[in-house]
Amino acid sequence: MPQRATKRGQERTPLDRDCDVLICGASFGGLAVARELASAGAEVLVVDRYEIGERQTSACGIPTDWLYALDLQDSLQQTFAQLVIHTPHATARFDLPWTFSTFDYRALCGLLADQGSFEFETATVNGRTGHTVHTDRGDIRSQLIVDALGWRRVLGSGEPIQPPDAFLSRGLEVHPLGSGQELEVWIDRSYVPAGYAWSFPAENEVRVGVGSFEPRFHVKEPTVRLASDLDRDAIRYQGNWIPHRIRRAAEDGVFFVGDSAGHCLPLTAEGIRTAFYFGLAAGRELKNVISERLTAQHAEGDAAQAVCGLGVRPLSGDRPPAVRRRGVAIARSRRGSGLARSRTPASPGPVEESAVWLGKFRQPSGPIR
Incomplete structure (x- = not known):
């Protein structure tokens, strides 16, 4: 069993603060989001119940x-x-x-964290009221919140569905x-x-x-x-x-990445490359918000469609992720560094289409910048 490295008892000091971006969850999806925000000039806080790389839950x-x-x-x-x-x-x-x-899970998480620029705190996330996230150490307030905590979808609206009744x-x-x-x-x-x-x-x-x-x-x-x-x-x-079922990647002002959004290939149960792919996409949407190129409302709508795949056709190119800005899907061209544009439908299509999109990943052809 993994040895717990997180603080306990009196060592767990109160946590009551504000930040520009709050990422809840420090595994594949959450760290991928943080990586994309490294040069955003924002105050990014990542919280997790465990230390980074402490608790492996995957065959890796x-x-x-x-x-x-x-x-x-x-x-x-x-x-x-x-x-x-x-x-x-x-x-x-x-x-x-x-x-x-x-x-190696611990090594990978450490390497990915090193590519970001963020503060990290160990805290158990218990829920949310509006833009305030409640933890066992206190409340954290942020206008941009990411739930990368896993299948429980802790920050979602409504009562969470528990196994064995959940998908x-x-x-x-x-x-x-x-x-x-x-x-x-x-x-x-x-x-x-x-x-x-x-x-x-x-x-x-x-x-x-x-x-x-x-x-x-x-x-x-x-x-x-x-x-x-x-x-x-x-x-x-x-x-x-x-x-093994896709869920909305944005709702009620919160962005969801990885297992919390059902970003998993249902047949093989692969969730790592999907968490990377959509974590990078969500991070780039948030970066646009921070740079004021995109409003939070536009980013949330984009995430609900592009990151979740609702109504969006597979994009050309083999360099993830696709980034959508105000209804225009942008992806790296397979032939070089040019941008390929494709208009998205006026209204979202069926959720099931996202499963087809997820299944059409191409392998990255080079470093992801």
Whole structure:
């Protein structure tokens, strides 16, 4: 289990302040937003219940190009060019269209945080009243608020939907010490009726787990059994709920990024590159607000459509993210540094269209600036 590094008891001093931008959540999405605001000249505050990089809740695998595009390659642990898929009937080996890498969570978060310019405080976010966010250490006031706290959507309006009734998958994995050379997936109902199991080597450990698309199916027993079948120790557990339905990326004056907005590929349960992609997009929208090129109301509308994908067609280009300004979608041209423009529909389309858009990511072709 991760060791808690955050302050407790009398060391937790009161926190009562204002800031230009408040980012709640210091993992992939929140830190990506902060990265984009580094040169905005704004007073940015990031808060999280844990220290940056303290609590891993992911198998930490991503297409390798993303690590290099964001200058996070020093966190890379192991790279794979093939995916091995096991079924009860056969085993198949597929060449991947791009390499996939595991990475060290603490190292990646530290590298990403170093690219930002912000203050950081450990505090548990409990809720919000208007532009005031309530924490266990006091209230923080900001006109620009980002919820990157995960699937609970703590700062959303209305009562949060709790599992197993929410649109969530569940996953659990163990981290036995050891090594391996294969990136492996099991599509096998003996482990999970609706879902898949995995084994991701990461240098000196192997991340073995089971994910279920049905939240009522408990995954501890099959996770332990899979580890046993692989002759691995079932130690160092970690698990989390995984959203599999898109939600609005802006509502009631708050921006949502990552799992809080359902930014997750539902079939594979990948949420890291989506959190990066839409975190960068949200950060650029907020940067436009700070520079007075865009009003907060325009940015919120843009986030609700562009970041969430409502009614927006896939944009040309392979450099994320797309940034929309006042109804004009702007993306890097695939042929160079020129800007490709495409008009968005007058009214949002169905939510389901966003799933198609999410599925059409291209890998970054170079550093993301």
